[in-house]
Amino acid sequence: MSDAPFRNPGWAGNTGEFDLSEDDVRGAAYAGERPPEGRHPSTSASYPFMLVERDPYAPLFEGRHKERYEKIRSRYPTAMAALLPALNLAQELRGHISPETMDEVASLLGLSSAYVRGVATFYTMYNKRPVGRFLIQVCTNISCNICGADEVLAAFLEHTGTELGDTSDDGNFTVVEAECLAACGFPTCVQINERYFEDVSARDVPNILKRLTDELAAG
Amino acid sequence: MADNGRKADTVTLTIDGHEVTVPKGTSLLHAAETLGVEVPHYCYHPGLSAPAQCRICLVEVEGAPKLQPSCVTMAQDGQVVHTESAQARRMRQGVLEFYLVNHPLDCPICDMSGECKLQDYVFNEGREHGRGREPKRVFGRDDFGGDVLYYGDRCVMCTRCVRFMDEVARDGRLTVVERGDRAVIDTFFESGLDGASFAGNIVDICPVGALVSKDFLHKARAWDLDHTESVCPNCSQGCNIDLHTRDNLVQRLKPRENPEVNGHWMCDYGRANYEWLNRPGRLEAPAVGRGDKRRASDWQHALHALFERLAEAEGASVRVVGSAFSSNEALDALRALAEQAGTLQAGVFRARRAEDEDPLPGFPILVRRRDLAPNVDGAGILGFTRVGDDDGTGGLEEAADHDGVLIVVGDELADQDESFGAKAGLFVYLGTFDSPAARNADFVLPLTTFAEEEGTFVNAQGRVQRFRQGLRGPGTAQPAWLVLGTLAAALTGGDRPVSAADAFASIVQRHAAFGGLIWEGVGSAGAALEAAHA
């Protein structure tokens, strides 16, 4: 399997009916850089909060990040409504939401820590413990499943040498099962940090992992 | 229009074939209640918001496409409701079955057994045999700190506890953690509920045995407890409570609903402070004689001797020390006796005062008051003057050195020494415990506590509230109003009181603030005093 040529470009749409590059599809060039202080307040809450770079002790709402938080806050009639964006911001910086982070976010918004814990544990995207540099979320829901998602998941576990939910020894990979990612036409869909990899089959897995480690090496 | 006869603020509907008229805005659940029909419910609690999530209260409303949650469906004119139709019963049975899928069924070791709503509902209408064949989910037990223990496996996820803490205590320390079938109730990790001052209520409102009191853990079975209507004696709010007793001991205090005083709630301080009612070593029989001459006696001899001493002392200067733990009946009988026996110089009492008060934010009429005794206000209205410090000591210098008649009722004189009352011509000590400072007493007479007698207190709102007898007093201990009233009657030649009601009637005669009140009228819920005098 693993010596098969790299078939998967990482995105759906290479059907020959469209003349598109990966960037055309992902739209990264159009979206452009996202400064940490945010641009227009209407979009300040929209940043990727699953980045490779993270520091569990990063200061949370300081400097440019504070500016961004304030822009976000200005868009809601209540402080509570800024809770999900604030947790997103915290996870973007720290990689996971620890009890200490919940506490800090709670005091920023004037909420009780228990309340923040209740909310944070409701949502699956908040990592309650640290995860690898790449969080690999394999959709195994129905459309992907009938097209072999279980094998794709197994391949990711095998090639990262991890158990479901655990992080590889080098700290690079954590593989988890995900629910439908809304890319069902292109099974299996795998979300790796902020990116979707579509049309993934088990034999694509080594190549995708290599691409990730190459990116890491390139910085 | 043509509808002149009908009042616009009521609606008339049919529930299980009976017509009922209720105020607009009444839920079907309450409307059914007025007909004596209890629709099962978990998440609904009259003191909290209604999330309609437990789904056990579903009833059939003709014309509605689905069963309706009766807790939030408002009664409407002409509605035809069935709480016992085949469909309603089948769905409730279905919901109950879901509750049992993961429930540990550990009733034999559960403190809630006997008053558990899961037990009740399953008994009333559950399936005979559960169909669950799968292993049960296990959460285990979590110490929430304070007096509260959480058994996750028994929890029915009604969120009453979370809503109480949020909406009533306004203390966001409880939350639902996780979602779906992984959801549990928890605090912020290990931070618990320590220091919360109303958290005990969540144990009361938990419909099952998921939240239990550590203090009460495995202490008694619910069906072995007797319940007596009473009033919390631990501050001047006078929360209405039930004494739960067994083997002539108070096992726990539970709030009793009174919308004017405490709603459905009580504070943790009040709830926790009942052990003093069970304290052993009580005075059990009268004793006569000062110091080394003290001899055991009986009521007949002691009262006879005391009557003679009082009669002799006629016209003497009298000082009395009462207590804010004494009933109105006791305090007024004390005052009446003192006035009869001589010239009353002063009636005083002492009471501890907390540094601050502690209101229940979501039900602000309920305040744990600064005065940590139940009848501070009654004592004041009945003409007693508060003396001493906030810790309940001091202030008795004049009484200690008084050379006339000195009568102490209900104050243990814990801070006084053996010289107390040494100069008194006649020193009578009526109390529940002996005291070193009672050494000079000529008469030591055993009293019952409020839990062992009937009577009334006046709370900080100026409300007279009755308490009933839940325990037997030790030995021959008697209510103070009976002892004092009997003596006063002997001095005046009048009728002696034979019941607390008699003693109360004489208060009504003597004090304008009590004007117009009758004993029965005070009832279970209490009655407001004449505002002008209270």
Next chain:
Amino acid sequence: MAYPYRHEKETRILSECFGDPSARTVAGWKKHGGYQGIARALEIGRDATIEDVKASGLRGRGGAGFPTGLKWSFMPKNTGRPHYLLCNADESEPGTFKDREIIRWTPHQLIEGCLVGSYAIGAAHCYIYLRGEFFETTQILARALEEAYAEGLVGRDIMGSGVDIDITLHVGAGAYICGEETGLMNSLEGRRGEPRIKPPFPAAVGAFGMPTTINNVETLAATAHIARHGGEWYRQWGTDKSPGTKLFCVSGHVNRPGNYEFPLGFPMMELIEDVCGGMRDGKALKAVIPGGSSVPIMSAEDCRACTLCYEGVEAAGSMLGCASVIVMDENTDIVKQVRRMAYFYTHESCGQCTPCREGTAWATRILRRIEDGLGTEDDLDTLIQISEQMTGTTICVLSDSLAMPIISSIEKFREDYLALIRRGERVGAA
């Protein structure tokens, strides 16, 4: 032009620019007539805009198919209180992947739809609630929104009309139930995304306690076109009860999966066999779930005469939902897939309602046991009864959503269950 395949039979209204990165910019979108819809709405006024949408017969594309114009008309007038429009971009219904396509190829189509909706219902603020997983998609929309602000299309005095409309992107954090309209409101407010009981309805008490309307991405995108061309124009497509065009998300065992846009009423078999290039590897069709995983499963037989409109799929015993057509061939292991769905609903149940919290989990465990060859025939009765007990008894319909595939799969594929129960034989591969 749908994506990533195209077909000449398509009617491309919403999908005209799919696969065309140049349409992402304001300028690019204007080349295709962009922002003429909101311009016309501002000209004809609020009431006329609502009338247009009513006349179009557009039905909500988020699953329930509620008439959009009617929903807008429920909003109170002149309350003096803030009104909100919420755009539901939480797209999480298994099998559904149309909103993401709309947003990433034509972000201004959505922004324009949000402007039309906000204007019509008197909202000065619209929140677009995007599922958290849509990082890349959201980035594109964010850029587009910044552009729209810069061009005066959004914000104060839009297009010089004197009307103020703000749009804010709000990003979720992983919870299917936040797609349910009141769950979304709670989530937006910073709470656990638990659905609320109705009444009160959102038009009376919605987000932040204010009158609120919530619409799906595709619904709002369609209103941009309706505002531009009028209601009758939209009715040239589709059926009387299901006017207009719809994106069909086809996934599973077909040769050319993806989004295709057709007038409602398009025949299901033509979609599968012609448009999608037929079944993969020439296998036979076994089953179709026509509307996302929350609707009854159809047998191949049920599909024969089925037309893809609200009434057509209903006549075939299922529901159009969000038109997410999941196609399964003869090798499909129905029991496993139903168990996987049951697991999904267990995982996503918010847990408030007992029938849903306990029922989903219990059903999953029974299905797992059957899959492991340890089931009995009684289990099938138990599953059906559990499902009935989960239907119509809860706050939202997530609970019913699992009941439907369970009941329909046992009715239509009983043999698959019995093969496992009686002989321990799995039917199908995955």
